[in-house]
Amino acid sequence: MGSQYSPLIEVDLQALAARLSTKGSNVETADVDPSGDKNVSLKPTMGLYVQRQNTTVLVALGKICEGGSAIHNVTYADDVVRVSVDKVIEGDAEVPFPTSEIQYVKQALQTFIAWPTNLVKKVSHEESDTSPKKLPETDERGTNDFDHDPLRQLTKSLYFMYDTPVELKIWTYDTSTPVSRNATIYCSTEILSLDWECKSDRLLLIGTSDGCIKAWNVDAKRVVCDLNTTEAFPSVLDIKCSPVEPIFVSAAASGGAGSNYIDNLGFASLTVWNMKTWKAMTVLPLGEDPPAITSLCFNHNGKILAASAVDGMIHMFDMSAGLQITGWPAHDSSISSILFGPDETSIFSLGSDGKIFEWSLQNQGQILWSRDSSRFCYPLNDSKYCRHEMALDANGRRLLVTSSSFRAPIYQVNDSW
Structure with missing residues (x-):
């Protein structure tokens, strides 16, 4: 992040x-x-x-x-x-x-x-x-009767x-960074999204399932701002900070009454926030009853924002105008993660079914590279849905994908860069 x-x-x-x-x-x-x-x-x-x-x-x-x-x-x-x-x-x-x-x-x-x-x-x-x-009576095996009640x-x-508070740990990988930045943060609701403020890396933004966005200052070791989305969109599925401007975008979902995880996410709302005033600036247009947005990504200068949705669509926004400039169907499944390529002439997408595509931004709809990571990306604990992330190395030649297994795949990407 x-x-x-x-x-x-x-x-x-x-x-x-x-x-x-x-x-x-x-x-x-x-x-x-x-x-x-x-x-x-x-x-x-x-x-x-x-x-x-x-x-x-x-x-x-x-x-x-x-x-x-x-x-x-x-x-x-x-x-x-x-x-x-x-x-x-x-x-x-x-x-x-x-x-x-x-x-x-x-x-x-x-x-x-x-x-x-x-x-x-x-x-x-x-x-x-x-x-x-008084403790319940125990049987001859030394356990109480309720332990055998399914x-x-x-x-x-x-x-x-659903009621155990979430523990979030921050630790330092760089020995030159003060160890005092290490911290453990407790949150009473489920954490759905995280992102670092890009310029200083002092602020960690935390999005939760009850509509809260907390800003944690790693030097002060405290929450310096606590925001709330509207009641209509309580689940903050993703947060991304601009690499240039003091703004961030939150992708929140309304929640629904469907029979599966995707339907339960409901509709989407994309809000742009000012990190100086900590107030909402604008809401990006998505049309009527848009499917939930699951992943966000800025390009290097923060002028373009990519957003992926549960219906398999990728949306592209011009941040200066605050308008959607293009979009295309990229997956048959929900999209878990999107990521701009190293030269930003392409964008990677990871579906919840484990399929990875690299899409050309010069020839919209053209697939430049693909892989199937379904043997690593699969639902756990009888869940109907799994969400994973991707990351490119500094040279943009290796792609790491998170895994449901104890091993995570690293793919050698196109050598044409």
Whole structure:
């Protein structure tokens, strides 16, 4: 994304993983942060809740730790606070941000962890006196009866998929860049799109499934702007920053009531945003009830924007005039990703069926090169749809495609460049 490309390197993911707890830390003996940070103070006891379907459930009591913005070098977004857990009420409840050490509330006693701000609430005296809930009776194998209930297991899986906050990690591949830019950002809704502001690489734009666009400053380590699309288009499927101007374009979808993923995306809206005022400038024309736009790409000077759609169409826009200048049917399936060629006389498209085409921009509709990556690009977990991305190397001779497998293909592209 943006200009942050790098060669493949070995990364110690365990070392980069968020450490949101310290086992053995004592939070009951004094009103100080268990981390030992003297600049952090604790507030009065609050209720720690978790979301279950359409209600919230009290699972523990604890205190908010104020005065610091990170736990063990893990930085939080504005909608997350760190808390010390003083009393467990429902031990088998899953914590909002599971780690390798702590997955359940009972494991968080006398530690400090991250918790969504909106799920930390004041409690009444009666609630604070609530006793820990008794665990269900276990059978002779040592597991409770509910573990063998398929419906309960399905419900638990769906809850995890739709209500578990998303963890986004930023780490530095370049040793000359300050390590302090490394961060872990937590978001309470699904992240659908990311892009770097091109000139400085200081801002990371994050698009979510609830219509939010957040601007994360890697130096300040905080969200510096929080935008919202219109209620009619809540899913931000892609974001692209101009390589020249202080603007970006968001591709948002309305959502629908279809029987599959594509139909559920609904209609499209392309909005141009000003990154100085953080306000919407204009909406690019797509016609009446346009199919959802899945991928965006600027050319090198930001004068042309390419957009691909779920109906297999590629649209080209003149950004100076704010008008669509051409378009053509490129795939029989939805398009996952588009990318300008190195000399910008062609454009690459990747379909959700795994087919890759390089299209001539001088002779519209002419295919210059193609490959079939369907053995790498396929739906996972019984999904009806998969979305993948492409990237060209600096010379434009090798094309990397993301994969549903543990291996990703790199293709040697046309040698005529």
